[in-house]
Amino acid sequence: MTSESQLIHHANQLYEKGWMAGTSGNLSVRTEDGFRITPSGKHKGELSVADLVLLPSSGVLPSDSPHRPSAEISLHQTIYRNCPDARAVYHVHTVEATVVSEWARAGSLELPPLEMLKGFGWRGGDPLPVFPVFSNHADVRDIAADLESFFRRKREFLLPGFLIRLHGLTVWGDSPAAAFKHVELFDFLFRFMVLSRTVSS
Numbered sequence: 001m002t003s004e005s006q007l008i009h010h011a012n013q014l015y016e017k018g019w020m021a022g023t024s025g026n027l028s029v030r031t032e033d034g035f036r037i038t039p040s041g042k043h044k045g046e047l048s049v050a051d052l053v054l055l056p057s058s059g060v061l062p063s064d065s066p067h068r069p070s071a072e073i074s075l076h077q078t079i080y081r082n083c084p085d086a087r088a089v090y091h092v093h094t095v096e097a098t099v100v101s102e103w104a105r106a107g108s109l110e111l112p113p114l115e116m117l118k119g120f121g122w123r124g125g126d127p128l129p130v131f132p133v134f135s136n137h138a139d140v141r142d143i144a145a146d147l148e149s150f151f152r153r154k155r156e157f158l159l160p161g162f163l164i165r166l167h168g169l170t171v172w173g174d175s176p177a178a179a180f181k182h183v184e185l186f187d188f189l190f191r192f193m194v195l196s197r198t199v200s201s
């Protein structure tokens with residue numbers, strides 16, 4: 001299976017879970033010649049490999065591209081540029097990610113110290129990793145600029161994801177399967193956070 005067909009397989013699974021409802025979300029995979037990303041505004045439950053748009057390594061979109069790339073392509077570009085190991089970037093809109101994005105203080109969200117965090121390589125006992133939440137600027141390039149500044153502040157341990165306030169979750173991984181797993185792990189954490197507050201209120 002090529003990474004492009006894995007992406008399509010995952011798009012269908014994420015759609016079925018309700019995490020890319022309607023036209024929401026966008027996915028990309030790194031390829032030898034750049035990266036391929038889902039088209040903008042297309043229903044995410046009906047994608048095929050032929051719909052994917054190539055952004056060549058030059059960063060210049062071919063003028064004969066049949067589809068417009070995701071409007072959030074600058075976020076994918078920023079991740080691939082700053083994370084050399086990233087081979088897939090997945091962005092989803094889950095209800096719980098949107099709810100907890102409102103709980104951030106000073107641009108970051110406190111995650112619960114759950115065993116699940118070890119799925120990201122965090123070792124229990126270490127300080128809890130920072131989980132950034134960026135403002136949902138109207139121009140996505142402004143969100144990408146905030147992400148770029150975040151990457152420039154080097155840290156011991158970097159979680160492979162971030163939230164955009166009242167918008168959604170973006171993750172990356174060293175393979176499409178890893179990116180998919182990261183979406184699932186974050187979803188578990190966010191559902192735990194929402195349920196804990198509901199139970200204790």
Ligand SMILES: CSCCC(=O)C(=O)COP(=O)(O)O
Pocket residue numbers: 022023024025026038039040041042069070071072091
């Ligand atoms: C109803 S989705 C609004 C746009 C968005 O947030 C998204 O994830 C999808 O945008 P794209 O351009 O990638 O289709």
Ligand SMILES: [Zn+2]
Pocket residue numbers: 024025026072091092093167168
């Ligand atoms: Zn989005």
